[in-house]
Structure formats: C-alpha cells, structure tokens
Amino acid sequence: MPKKEVNWVVGGVALVLTLIVLFSGQFLWNKYAVTNPISKMFQNVNGVESVTVGQQSNNNEKIKIYVKLNHVSNLQTLYSEIVDGLKQMDNGKKYDIVIQDNRTPELEEFYYQIQYYIQEAIFTGNFASMAESVGIKANNDGVTEKIYIDADNIYLQLVKGNAAMYMIIPRNNNGQGGK
Incomplete structure (x- = not known):
C-alpha cells in the first residue's frame, strides 16, 4: 500500500x-x-x-x-x-x-460613610430616614446629593464642585443595576 x-x-x-x-x-x-x-x-x-x-x-x-x-x-x-x-x-x-463618572477620592470617602444608611434602608425599608441622614451628612460635608428610589434600585447622585459620582444600588440581590 x-x-x-x-x-x-x-x-x-x-x-x-x-x-x-x-x-x-x-x-x-x-x-x-x-x-x-x-x-x-x-x-x-x-x-x-x-x-x-x-x-x-x-x-x-x-x-x-x-x-x-x-x-x-x-x-x-x-x-x-x-x-x-x-x-x-x-x-x-x-x-x-x-x-x-468623574468621581474624586473625597466623594468616594463620602459614599463609604453613608453606605451604612443605604444598606440599613434596603434591609428595613425606611428610606425616609436614609434620605434624611444622607442629607444632613451631605450638608455638613458640602456635597450636593440627590436620591431617587424605585422598586429595583436606589439612585444616588453626589456632586461637589466639578466632580460627580453616580451610583445605582440594587435593592435586592438579583445582580441587576449599574456599577
């Protein structure tokens, strides 16, 4: 062959x-x-x-x-x-x-200080208390904050000077939301 x-x-x-x-x-x-x-x-x-x-x-x-x-x-x-x-x-x-976004270390530190209020509100459902606590802290630190809430997420806008930080925090653990 x-x-x-x-x-x-x-x-x-x-x-x-x-x-x-x-x-x-x-x-x-x-x-x-x-x-x-x-x-x-x-x-x-x-x-x-x-x-x-x-x-x-x-x-x-x-x-x-x-x-x-x-x-x-x-x-x-x-x-x-x-x-x-x-x-x-x-x-x-x-x-x-x-x-x-164009966040700064100062805004990130502010977020880390208020994330306890946010996580507590997700767990308890007391979003009014969270908004009040975040507002007081923001006023003391010279940060302008806006908080929006829907059935899926908490939307957090933090602005100080020309810097801005935008966070989308899921209210449940299904993996949805922006990072």
Whole structure:
C-alpha cells in the first residue's frame, strides 16, 4: 500500500486562512450587529458623554456597556431611558451597564460613610430616614446629593464642585443595576 505524503504547508495555510475568516466574521458581527446599534441608541440620551461597548467572546455572555455620564439632572430617569432603549433593541442579549463618572477620592470617602444608611434602608425599608441622614451628612460635608428610589434600585447622585459620582444600588440581590 503506497504511503500518502502530508503537505503540512498547505494544511497550515488553510488553517490560518480559516481562522482569519472566522475571527473577521466575529469582529464584523460584533461591530455592526452589536456595537453600532447600541452606540446609535445612546446618541439621543441627554447626560451621556460617551459609550464604549466591550467585546463579547461568546453568545451567552453579558455585553458590557461602559457609559460615561456628564451633568445628569435625574439619574433614575436617565438609567430608565438607557434600559428601555436596550430593551427596544430586543436582540435577546443581556447587558451589564457600567456607569463611569468623574468621581474624586473625597466623594468616594463620602459614599463609604453613608453606605451604612443605604444598606440599613434596603434591609428595613425606611428610606425616609436614609434620605434624611444622607442629607444632613451631605450638608455638613458640602456635597450636593440627590436620591431617587424605585422598586429595583436606589439612585444616588453626589456632586461637589466639578466632580460627580453616580451610583445605582440594587435593592435586592438579583445582580441587576449599574456599577
């Protein structure tokens, strides 16, 4: 029986070309079917400075959307508009919205001091007491605060000078909410 020679060069070139075609297809799909529609949707949202869509490695993974905010008047309304816009795209994908802002270490320290009030309010449901305690602390520290609450999240806006910190704190442990 004659021995067949294996042409390794042709096999290697075929493998490389196949991989190039597959990765190019995935890149183009991600750009035109995922990234561009999301970026286009965010162009009409007031308060959104920029949007970056993370790469999705497989179809079951959540798509990370990094949203840079600037001068937000009502975080709850803005977040609802973002979530509703993503739902209207209805492509069956799950999203992980990461809120980016221009926070300072001073605002982060303020948040760490008031997070006990927030966690206590989530546990007890006494949001009026939380809002009052946060308001008193904010007034003493020269921070302007806005707090909004709905059935799913607590929306916290902290502003001091030109710095702003936006937090979306889930009221339950289902993993939803912005970071």
